[in-house]
Structure formats: C-alpha cells, structure tokens
Amino acid sequence: MEKGRLETFADGIFAIAATLLVLEIAVPHVTHGGDLGEALLDLWPSYLAYATSFLTIGIMWVNHHTVFRQIRETDLVFLYLNLGLLLMIAFVPFPTTLLADYAWGDEGRAAALAYGTTLTITAVFFNSIWRYAIWDRRLLRSDADPREVSGITRAYRPGIPLYAGATLVALVSPRASAALYLAIALFYMVSSSFFGRDEAVA
Amino acid sequence: MEKGRLETFADGIFAIAATLLVLEIAVPHVTHGGDLGEALLDLWPSYLAYATSFLTIGIMWVNHHTVFRQIRETDLVFLYLNLGLLLMIAFVPFPTTLLADYAWGDEGRAAALAYGTTLTITAVFFNSIWRYAIWDRRLLRSDADPREVSGITRAYRPGIPLYAGATLVALVSPRASAALYLAIALFYMVSSSFFGRDEAVA
Amino acid sequence: MEKGRLETFADGIFAIAATLLVLEIAVPHVTHGGDLGEALLDLWPSYLAYATSFLTIGIMWVNHHTVFRQIRETDLVFLYLNLGLLLMIAFVPFPTTLLADYAWGDEGRAAALAYGTTLTITAVFFNSIWRYAIWDRRLLRSDADPREVSGITRAYRPGIPLYAGATLVALVSPRASAALYLAIALFYMVSSSFFGRDEAVA
Amino acid sequence: MEKGRLETFADGIFAIAATLLVLEIAVPHVTHGGDLGEALLDLWPSYLAYATSFLTIGIMWVNHHTVFRQIRETDLVFLYLNLGLLLMIAFVPFPTTLLADYAWGDEGRAAALAYGTTLTITAVFFNSIWRYAIWDRRLLRSDADPREVSGITRAYRPGIPLYAGATLVALVSPRASAALYLAIALFYMVSSSFFGRDEAVA
Numbered sequence: 001m002e003k004g005r006l007e008t009f010a011d012g013i014f015a016i017a018a019t020l021l022v023l024e025i026a027v028p029h030v031t032h033g034g035d036l037g038e039a040l041l042d043l044w045p046s047y048l049a050y051a052t053s054f055l056t057i058g059i060m061w062v063n064h065h066t067v068f069r070q071i072r073e074t075d076l077v078f079l080y081l082n083l084g085l086l087l088m089i090a091f092v093p094f095p096t097t098l099l100a101d102y103a104w105g106d107e108g109r110a111a112a113l114a115y116g117t118t119l120t121i122t123a124v125f126f127n128s129i130w131r132y133a134i135w136d137r138r139l140l141r142s143d144a145d146p147r148e149v150s151g152i153t154r155a156y157r158p159g160i161p162l163y164a165g166a167t168l169v170a171l172v173s174p175r176a177s178a179a180l181y182l183a184i185a186l187f188y189m190v191s192s193s194f195f196g197r198d199e200a201v202a
Numbered sequence: 203m204e205k206g207r208l209e210t211f212a213d214g215i216f217a218i219a220a221t222l223l224v225l226e227i228a229v230p231h232v233t234h235g236g237d238l239g240e241a242l243l244d245l246w247p248s249y250l251a252y253a254t255s256f257l258t259i260g261i262m263w264v265n266h267h268t269v270f271r272q273i274r275e276t277d278l279v280f281l282y283l284n285l286g287l288l289l290m291i292a293f294v295p296f297p298t299t300l301l302a303d304y305a306w307g308d309e310g311r312a313a314a315l316a317y318g319t320t321l322t323i324t325a326v327f328f329n330s331i332w333r334y335a336i337w338d339r340r341l342l343r344s345d346a347d348p349r350e351v352s353g354i355t356r357a358y359r360p361g362i363p364l365y366a367g368a369t370l371v372a373l374v375s376p377r378a379s380a381a382l383y384l385a386i387a388l389f390y391m392v393s394s395s396f397f398g399r400d401e402a403v404a
Numbered sequence: 405m406e407k408g409r410l411e412t413f414a415d416g417i418f419a420i421a422a423t424l425l426v427l428e429i430a431v432p433h434v435t436h437g438g439d440l441g442e443a444l445l446d447l448w449p450s451y452l453a454y455a456t457s458f459l460t461i462g463i464m465w466v467n468h469h470t471v472f473r474q475i476r477e478t479d480l481v482f483l484y485l486n487l488g489l490l491l492m493i494a495f496v497p498f499p500t501t502l503l504a505d506y507a508w509g510d511e512g513r514a515a516a517l518a519y520g521t522t523l524t525i526t527a528v529f530f531n532s533i534w535r536y537a538i539w540d541r542r543l544l545r546s547d548a549d550p551r552e553v554s555g556i557t558r559a560y561r562p563g564i565p566l567y568a569g570a571t572l573v574a575l576v577s578p579r580a581s582a583a584l585y586l587a588i589a590l591f592y593m594v595s596s597s598f599f600g601r602d603e604a605v606a
Numbered sequence: 607m608e609k610g611r612l613e614t615f616a617d618g619i620f621a622i623a624a625t626l627l628v629l630e631i632a633v634p635h636v637t638h639g640g641d642l643g644e645a646l647l648d649l650w651p652s653y654l655a656y657a658t659s660f661l662t663i664g665i666m667w668v669n670h671h672t673v674f675r676q677i678r679e680t681d682l683v684f685l686y687l688n689l690g691l692l693l694m695i696a697f698v699p700f701p702t703t704l705l706a707d708y709a710w711g712d713e714g715r716a717a718a719l720a721y722g723t724t725l726t727i728t729a730v731f732f733n734s735i736w737r738y739a740i741w742d743r744r745l746l747r748s749d750a751d752p753r754e755v756s757g758i759t760r761a762y763r764p765g766i767p768l769y770a771g772a773t774l775v776a777l778v779s780p781r782a783s784a785a786l787y788l789a790i791a792l793f794y795m796v797s798s799s800f801f802g803r804d805e806a807v808a
Contacts, residue, residue: 015211018215054285080799110646113643221420237511263413424626
C-alpha cells in the first residue's frame with residue numbers, strides 16, 4: 001500500500017512535469033506587418049526541446065514503473081531517494097527552457113551543460129534507487145526472478161555514462177549535445193521496442 | 203496493472219493539459235479611465251478557444267477510455283504510441299493561445315493552421331493506437347465483441363479527415379476554421395449523446 | 405468503473421485548478437528603498453481571493469463526491485454535463501485574478517460580476533448534474549435512500565440563488581459582493597460541520 | 607472509501623504544488639556579450655529555495671500519509687481541517703519565490719518572515735488534524751496501537767516550535783532563517799531514516 005501511494009505520487013509528478021513543459025514555449029508577439037507563420041517556424045528549438053524533455057520524462061516514468069514492479073516494499077531511505085529523483089524530474093522544465101532559448105545560439109554551452117547536468121543527476125538518482133533496492137535483495141519481492149533483476153541492472157547501466165557523455169559534448173558543440181539528448185530518447189524507444197520487451201520495461 | 207498505470211498517467215496528462223488552458227487567458231491591464239467590463243468582453247476569442255480546447259481534450263479523454271476498455275494488455279510500441287498522443291495533448295495549450303490571440307485578426311491563417319495541424323496529428327496518433335491494438339486482435343481482450351470493435355473503428359474514422367479538412371479551411375478563412383474546431387466538438391457531443399451510447403463511448 | 409474514472413478525472417481537475425490559484429498572486433518587485441513587507445501586506449486582496457476560490461473549489465469537490473456516492477453508473481449526457489462543470493471549475497483561476505486585482509479598486513464592478521457569474525454558472529451545472537441523475541432515479545444506485553436523496557436536493561437548492569444574489573450585489577457594491585463569496589464558503593463549512601453531517605456531505 | 611478519496615485529492619495537491627515550484631525560477635535573459643553560465647550560477651538562491659520547498663512538501667506528504675494510516679474514517683471537521691492544510695500547501699510556491707528573490711538581499715526580512723509564517727501555519731494545521739483525529743480516539747482505527755499513536759504525537763511535537771523559531775530568527779538574520787528552513791528538512795530526513803523507521807513514518 002505504501003508502495004502504491006509512492007507510485008501514485010511519483011506518477012503525478014512525472015505527469016505534471018511533462019505537461020508543464022508546454023509553458024516553456026513563448027507565444028510570439030507579432031504586430032501588424034509581422035509574419036506569425038515565420039515566427040512559429042523560428043520556434044523549432046522550442047518544439048525540439050519540448051519533445052526531448054517530454055519523451056525523456058516519459059521513458060523515465062516507464063523505467064520507474066519497471067523498478068516498482070520488482071520491489072516488495074519501501075523504507076525511508078528508498079522514499080527519500082525517490083524524493084530526490086522527483087525533485088530532479090520536476091526541475092526539468094527549467095533547463096528545457098534554457099535549451100530551447102539558448103542551445104542553438106551564442107550562449108549554447110551553458111544551456112546544454114545545464115540540461116545535461118540535470119539529466120545526469122537524475123540518472124544517478126535513478127541508479128541509486130535501483131541499487132539500493134536490490135542490494136542484498138533488501139526491498140525486492142521474494143519471487144523476483146534473478147535473471148530479470150540482472151537484466152534491469154544491465155539495461156540501466158548505460159544511463160549515467162550516456163548522459164554524462166552528452167553533457168561533455170556540450171563543451172565542444174552545444175548543438176551536437178542538444179541533438180544527442182533527443183537521439184538518446186529516440187534510440188532508447190526504438191531499441192527497447194524491438195529488443196527490450198522481455199527484460200527492461202513491459 | 204500495467205494497463206491501469208498507463209491509464210492513470212494518461213488521465214493525469216489529459217486533466218492537467220485541460221486545466222492549464224486557463225493560463226492562456228491574459229488578465230487585462232486596465233488603468234484609470236479604462237473600462238474593465240469592455241476589456242473582458244473583448245476577450246471572447248480567448249473564451250471560445252478555451253472552450254474549444256477543453257471540450258476537445260475532454261472528448262479525446264472519453265475516447266481514450268473507450269479504447270482502453272477493449273484492450274487486455276499493453277506492449278512497448280503501444281506505450282510509445284500513447285506517449286506520442288500525450289505529447290500532442292500536452293502541447294494543445296500552445297496552439298490554443300495562438301488561436302485565441304490571432305485567429306480573428308490579421309495573422310489568423312498561421313494560427314488556425316497551427317491549431318488544426320496539432321489536432322490532426324493528435325487524431326493520427328489516436329487512430330494509430332486503435333489500429334495497432336486491434337491489428338490481428340493483438341492487444342484486444344479475448345472477450346472483446348467484434349461488433350463493438352468495428353463500431354469503434356467506424357466511430358473513429360471521421361476524426362482525421364474532419365480535422366484535416368478544418369485545417370485546410372484555414373487557408374481560405376481562419377475564422378471559419380476556428381468556428382469549425384468548436385463545431386466538431388459540439389457536434390460530436392450532441393450526436394454521441396443521442397446515437398452513440400451503445401458503441402462509441404459509454 | 406466508468407464512474408470511477410470520471411471521478412478520478414474530476415478529482416484531478418479540482419485539485420489542479422485549486423493549486424493553480426497561487427500563480428495568480430504576483431510577486432511584488434521591490435527595488436532599493438522600497439519596502440517588501442508593506443508590498444506583501446498590500447496584497448491582501450490576493451490572499452482573500454485565493455482563500456475564497458480555494459475553499460469554494462474544495463467545497464464543490466466535496467459536493468461532487470456526495471453526488472457520486474449516490475449514483476450507480478454514468479451515461480453520455482451525465483458525462484458531458486460533468487465536462488461542462490469541470491470546464492467552469494478549471495476556469496475559476498481567471499476570475500479569481502480579476503477579483504484580486506480589481507474588486508477593491510475603481511473597476512470592481514466588472515471583476516465581481518465576472519467572478520459571480522462564473523460561480524453561478526458552475527452552480528447551474530452542479531444542479532443540472534444532480535437533477536439529471538435523480539430524474540426518474542435514472543442513474544441512482546438502486547439502494548439509494550430516498551430520504552438521503554431528497555436531503556441532498558434540499559442542501560443543493562440554495563446554491564444558485566446565493567451565488568446569483570451575491571453577483572447582483574456587485575452592481576451596488578463590488579466589495580460587499582467579494583466579501584459575500586468568501587462568507588458563503590465559510591458559512592457553508594461551518595453550518596455543514598454542525599448540522600449537515602448526516603445528509604449533505606460526509 | 608471517503609478516506610481514500612480525500613487521500614487521493616491531498617496527494618494530487620501535494621504533487622502539483624511541488625511541481626509548480628519550478629515555475630518560480632525565472633529563466634535569465636542574456637543578450638550578446640552577457641554570460642549565461644554566470645547568470646545561471648547567480649540563481650543559486652532559487653535552486654536552494656526550490657529544494658527547500660520541494661523537500662518540505664515531500665516530508666509533509668509522507669507525514670500526511672502516516673496520519674491517514676492510523677485513521678478509520680473522516681468527518682466534516684476533519685475534512686475542512688485538511689482543506690485548510692492543503693490551502694497552505696498549495697500556497698507554498700508564493701513565499702518560495704519571495705525567499706528565492708529576496709532572502710539573500712536587502713529586503714530579506716519580510717521574505718523570510720513570509721516563508722516561515724506559511725510553514726508555521728501549515729504545521730499548526732498539521733498538528734490540529736492529528737490532535738482532532740486522536741482526541742477521544744474519535745477517528746482512529748479501532749486496532750490503532752496506542753504506542754504507535756503516542757509515538758506519532760511525539761514525532762510531530764517539534765514541528766510548530768521549530769518553524770516558529772526559524773521564523774523568529776528572520777528578525778535577526780534572514781539568511782540564517784533561510785538556511786534553517788532547509789536544515790530542518792534535511793535533518794528530518796536524515797534522523798527519520800536512522801531512527802524513525804518504526805514510529806514516525808514508514
């Protein structure tokens with residue numbers, strides 16, 4: 001039950017954070033003689049940033065679910081680690097706006113670094129939650145299949161290095177970094193759809 | 203259960219997106235000598251756009267429910283198609299603001315096109331979800347009534363052409379297009395209340 | 405189940421609309437030499453409007469629950485009446501801002517009228533939902549106690565005239581009208597706590 | 607069931623209020639020649655205020671859950687006390703913005719006082735809810751363990767004096783006060799993780 005309420009609370013924060021992303025897209029102010037159509041096309045970095053963050057939050061929500069399917073109960077440390085994860089998820093709209101407004105212009109480096117740092121810390125919390133839960137099978141369901149558990153561990157392993165790597169790319173090319181954040185989300189969705197059905201999510 | 207959690211997550215995004223629509227309506231700034239009452243009446247395009255999007259999201263929520271009543275389980279492709287649908291639903295407040303601010307003025311064409319394109323893509327996701335679920339009865343409940351299933355297919359068929367048509371109308375008359383978006387929602391509500399009780403929703 | 409999902413969706417919109425109210429309160433911009441404490445005290449109309457709308461939405465949520473406890477199932481007309489109610493509930497943050505910004509100044513009349521009209525229409529939807537459900541016991545649970553049902557009908561009767569009356573007061577005194585909206589909510593809470601436990605809510 | 611719906615409604619408001627906190631962080635406007643990285647580092651008071659409020663709301667959510675685990679049913683007074691608590695929780699984003707924008711500058715006193723007053727009133731509602739529920743075991747589950755109940759009473763006792771104390775510190779040093787609000791949340795999390803597992807939360 002406790003587990004169920006934490007799950008519901010987390011679901012709420014994932015859903016709200018994803019839906020608040022749209023507030024980031026500033027409605028253009030076009031006066032007489034301006035061209036709204038052109039102004040809307042110029043907003044493509046905002047659409048890209050919106051899609052990147054929405055899909056990333058969506059994937060993290062799916063993965064959060066995968067973790068919770070394997071656990072039996074929660075304890076306070078697990079609860080607070082989840083609170084840390086949710087604090088980062090709820091924070092995502094802020095660096096998303098930075099990415100949209102700056103990543104493709106002159107001040108792109110700081111924006112892409114801020115976005116990547118946020119996702120990297122989020123991935124660290126995510127991995128901590130999983131490792132804390134499986135350590136000594138502390139919070140695992142007694143009937144959790146060891147092969148499935150190690151499959152999840154394997155599936156979550158690339159998260160931190162991928163996001164840390166894309167963050168470091170920002171030092172060289174903020175645009176490549178911004179493209180990578182979207183590519184990671186899309187690649188994850190495509191690869192898990194084809195190969196991951198039995199272990200990672202479901 | 204998985205199905206239940208996706209349903210809950212989707213419900214959350216439908217509800218939040220609908221409730222965020224109100225933030226689109228800018229409170230008028232009236233100074234001494236101005237007339238707040240008149241300024242409030244002048245906001246009628248915002249009220250219309252608010253009602254259009256709120257009812258449209260509400261109807262899509264009802265239809266989403268209808269789909270989920272027929273399915274037995276989800277898989278990752280179905281999950282990601284839903285994520286795409288939700289990405290579009292959560293996006294609706296943005297073109298709604300465009301519609302409210304521009305559809306009845308000089309730059310109406312781009313605004314009505316943006317709104318209609320959003321709803322058309324949403325309808326495409328909606329139909330993809332349904333067709334993916336029923337293809338080869340992949341995700342259907344084993345006891346799903348074939349007549350009910352084909353009734354839903356029939357009921358969802360006009361969605362894409364209706365929204366694509368109203369979008370094209372924007373090229374000729376943005377105002378007619380904006381009126382059509384509301385008319386589609388109202389017509390759907392009235393007709394389903396009278397005729398659709400047994401097949402489309404319920 | 406259908407009933408349960410509509411209930412969850414409605415709960416979500418009630419909760420989100422209530423929580424969005426805080427965005428209405430504009431953080432004062434105080435520069436060197438200004439006095440933040442004074443600026444915060446000057447915001448009392450915003451605090452009052454926030455409390456009025458939060459409590460009103462909370463009471464309507466409680467009443468919505470009371471209705472749903474008596475019904476057995478939903479149909480599409482009932483669903484769309486609820487959608488209309490939720491459209492009004494989600495709209496409340498807008499007139500709340502008007503009330504906060506204008507009700508105590510020169511343009512108070514239009515603000516208090518807009519607020520009262522919103523609540524009156526909301527009350528009309530609320531009563532329509534209840535009357536539609538009980539008409540010919542259409543949607544009532546078969547074991548619904550007739551005395552409890554008529555108790556609810558009696559308890560909901562004053563809603564429309566009270567809000568319509570407070571709205572008309574705005575024509576004479578917007579301030580009295582604004583005070584009445586809060587007084588109605590507080591009076592309802594106090595009186596139902598003392599007398600209403602057995603019939604109206606619970 | 608009633609209890610369950612109030613719990614769900616409360617969970618929704620806790621989750622939404624926590625997620626809205628991010629809107630408080632204003633995206634810096636950096637023009638050519640400015641330095642976005644520096645501007646982002648200068649926002650540290652916003653990050654601190656965000657973390658403070660997010661964790662505080664999270665802890666209050668956990669505690670709210672602890673209360674509800676012990677109660678059997680609700681009544682209207684209990685419901686309205688909860689509405690009061692939720693009104694304060696949903697209000698938190700406003701003083702959080704004040705804390706972020708002013709606590710470390712010249713007008714820090716009013717900001718830290720406003721923040722602390724909000725949390726103190728919240729703690730008063732929290733304690734009222736618990737004391738009302740346990741008074742004469744009015745709303746307690748019949749099998750509620752007296753030792754667990756008095757353990758919760760003991761665990762909640764420091765809440766009001768701690769927040770009231772940190773509020774008074776604002777009169778002397780707004781910065782110390784702001785730091786204390788975060789310290790209280792962190793201290794609570796650490797101490798409950800080590801010692802509180804069996805009585806306070808779980």
